[in-house]
Amino acid sequence: MTSEYTAPLPTGEPTFKRGSVVLRALRNPAGLIAGIAIVVVVTVAVFADIIAPYGADESDLTRLFEHGGDGHLLGTDGAGRDVVSLLIYGARSSLIGAAIAVGVSMLVGVPTGLIAGFYGRWFDTVGMWISSAILALPGIVVLLAFRASVSTSMWMAMLVFGVLLAPSFFNLVRASVRSVRDELYVDAARVSGVSDVRIIARHVLTVVRAPIVIQAAMVAALGLMIQAGLEFLGLGDRNVPSWGQSLNEGFQNIFRADHLVLWPGLALGVTIAAFALFANALRDALDESDKPRTPPARPSADAVSSSAVSRREGDLLSVRDLRIAFGRSGNDSEVVHGVDIDLNAGSVVGLVGESGSGKTQTALATLGLLSDGGRITAGSIAIDGEMVTHKQRLRMLGAEIGYIPQEPMSNLDPAFTIGSQLIEPIRRHMKVSRSEASSRAVALLERVGIPQPKRVMASYPHQISGGMAQRVLIAGAVSCEPRLLIADEPTTALDVTIQAEILDLLRGLQQERGMGLLIVTHDFGVVADICDEVYVMQFGAIVEHQTVANLFDAPRHDYTRALLGASLEGGKSRRQREKEGI
Numbered sequence: 013m014t015s016e017y018t019a020p021l022p023t024g025e026p027t028f029k030r031g032s033v034v035l036r037a038l039r040n041p042a043g044l045i046a047g048i049a050i051v052v053v054v055t056v057a058v059f060a061d062i063i064a065p066y067g068a069d070e071s072d073l074t075r076l077f078e079h080g081g082d083g084h085l086l087g088t089d090g091a092g093r094d095v096v097s098l099l100i101y102g103a104r105s106s107l108i109g110a111a112i113a114v115g116v117s118m119l120v121g122v123p124t125g126l127i128a129g130f131y132g133r134w135f136d137t138v139g140m141w142i143s144s145a146i147l148a149l150p151g152i153v154v155l156l157a158f159r160a161s162v163s164t165s166m167w168m169a170m171l172v173f174g175v176l177l178a179p180s181f182f183n184l185v186r187a188s189v190r191s192v193r194d195e196l197y198v199d200a201a202r203v204s205g206v207s208d209v210r211i212i213a214r215h216v217l218t219v220v221r222a223p224i225v226i227q228a229a230m231v232a233a234l235g236l237m238i239q240a241g242l243e244f245l246g247l248g249d250r251n252v253p254s255w256g257q258s259l260n261e262g263f264q265n266i267f268r269a270d271h272l273v274l275w276p277g278l279a280l281g282v283t284i285a286a287f288a289l290f291a292n293a294l295r296d297a298l299d300e301s302d303k304p305r306t307p308p309a310r311p312s313a314d315a316v317s318s319s320a321v322s323r324r325e326g327d328l329l330s331v332r333d334l335r336i337a338f339g340r341s342g343n344d345s346e347v348v349h350g351v352d353i354d355l356n357a358g359s360v361v362g363l364v365g366e367s368g369s370g371k372t373q374t375a376l377a378t379l380g381l382l383s384d385g386g387r388i389t390a391g392s393i394a395i396d397g398e399m400v401t402h403k404q405r406l407r408m409l410g411a412e413i414g415y416i417p418q419e420p421m422s423n424l425d426p427a428f429t430i431g432s433q434l435i436e437p438i439r440r441h442m443k444v445s446r447s448e449a450s451s452r453a454v455a456l457l458e459r460v461g462i463p464q465p466k467r468v469m470a471s472y473p474h475q476i477s478g479g480m481a482q483r484v485l486i487a488g489a490v491s492c493e494p495r496l497l498i499a500d501e502p503t504t505a506l507d508v509t510i511q512a513e514i515l516d517l518l519r520g521l522q523q524e525r526g527m528g529l530l531i532v533t534h535d536f537g538v539v540a541d542i543c544d545e546v547y548v549m550q551f552g553a554i555v556e557h558q559t560v561a562n563l564f565d566a567p568r569h570d571y572t573r574a575l576l577g578a579s580l581e582g583g584k585s586r587r588q589r590e591k592e593g594i
């Protein structure tokens with residue numbers, strides 16, 4: 013047997029964690045210096061009352077415009093106030109202003125971006141429209157108008173500034189979510205019956221949180237700049253000490269006491285630079301670790317109609333006159349044209365055809381998982397003799413219906429251990445404790461032929477091979493004891509030795525549990541190996557339905573004969589080879 017490990021398994025805690033972008037940014041010298049500067053400024057702001065040698069308003073009218081020394085390290089201003097104390101209290105109000113801008117823009121932009129990116133539809137359209145409208149507003153003019161007509165409070169101005177910056181978070185989060193929502197592991201989570209809220213929390217937020225942190229650092233720098241700019245123009249609150257306010261006052265006395273411009277200018281410059289540098293270090297850390305994730309491309313082919321053959325109502329699954337189209341109604345293209353499929357409990361049915369014939373879309377429609385733009389335009393799907401709606405099928409996923417996808421690796425979330433990805437659906441559907449779910453998961457991994465299952469439970473997907481990942485997905489698909497299992501090309505991505513083992517495993521599990529198995533494949537070897545009946549699809553229609561023995565002995569349709577000829581040309585099927593003792 014081929015070794016299925018691609019990397020040594022961990023002996024204890026796994027070492028790989030995607031969430032450590034901040035730590036990686038701190039390993040970059042510029043990131044570290046910027047991080048230290050931010051921590052220092054924040055600490056000074058928080059403990060201003062303890063650190064500042066004088067009160068913010070404490071003045072000594074006998075000591076005006078001093079340059080430094082004798083109890084006033086950096087001198088005094090025109091009102092005899094201590095410059096160091098003004099800088100310390102100024103840090104507090106400047107950071108509060110920046111925090112308001114960041115907080116408001118995140119509060120508005122992140123949830124709306126998540127919803128627009130994840131669900132799309134009208135919310136996305138309206139969200140994009142509002143976001144573009146806000147971006148088109150001249151920010152500084154809005155702030156000046158707000159101050160003149162509504163409130164002179166700097167905090168309120170920063171709140172409005174936060175709203176003006178919300179589109180940056182909205183667009184960022186929306187784009188990030190759109191790039192992961194069609195990932196196979198997100199589909200796999202849906203299949204496991206995981207709720208949308210949980211999918212967003214576990215799978216989507218983990219991907220968007222690092223860009224959000226970067227954006228927050230950039231917005232903080234921008235907030236500091238805008239606030240200081242407004243205060244410098246004399247539009248701040250004169251009763252609240254801030255760096256912008258100090259700059260304004262210093263500028264008016266620049267020829268008498270240039271240090272009044274120097275120190276607040278330096279504090280502001282260093283803090284803004286620290287936030288900007290830290291954002292850059294975060295971005296570099298993210299670029300280092302993130303590989304692009306693109307959804308698999310669907311094949312394309314033109315669809316034409318064809319007639320279906322042989323009908324018998326399936327007691328477990330019965331698909332009738334299923335039609336699937338992509339595109340907007342009125343301008344859509346039908347890719348599946350009235351397909352009928354029946355599957356009895358305890359039997360294995362193959363859905364075979366060349367690439368683009370509509371096998372996968374038929375299976376996905378049965379699961380309720382058609383990709384965006386695809387919809388069922390006609391037909392019905394019955395499970396256990398009962399018609400089931402799209403919503404009902406989605407509820408059955410992961411429990412009554414299991415799904416084994418084509419690409420094992422892409423269907424596991426790289427951010428979570430194998431164990432946590434197996435345990436979650438078991439806990440949810442079987443209503444068992446974490447430890448019970450964990451022992452079930454270990455037993456399942458053992459059953460699907462994984463050596464050292466406990467160590468694999470603690471591994472991340474990148475630490476196991478494709479063959480092992482497929483075994484994990486099979487374990488996950490049967491973990492909640494489904495009665496119907498749908499497998500889409502479950503062996504295509506694997507090497508030949510492992511393909512045979514996976515097929516044996518599937519057949520074994522199907523027989524043990526009496527499941528009905530619908531297996532999508534383009535490989536007649538797979539059909540010969542494990543199927544009882546087979547449907548042949550061409551151009552979105554079923555052209556032949558036979559028992560496997562009859563299909564191989566006497567194929568009726570020219571297309572089946574051509575497919576069989578092409579498939580057996582390169583060698584005989586495994587079953588034939590076994591029969592002939594080869």
Ligand SMILES: Nc1ncnc2c1ncn2[C@@H]1O[C@H](COP(=O)(O)OP(=O)(O)OP(=O)(O)O)[C@@H](O)[C@H]1O
Nearest residue numbers: 310311312313338347366367368369370371372373
């Ligand atoms: N998102 C989509 N938008 C438009 N057309 C699509 C989309 N996904 C699939 N199709 C079309 O649906 C048809 C059937 O595709 P399907 O994925 O079911 O083929 P298949 O037989 O499973 O092939 P393969 O084995 O290569 O996956 C193809 O003509 C394809 O172009």
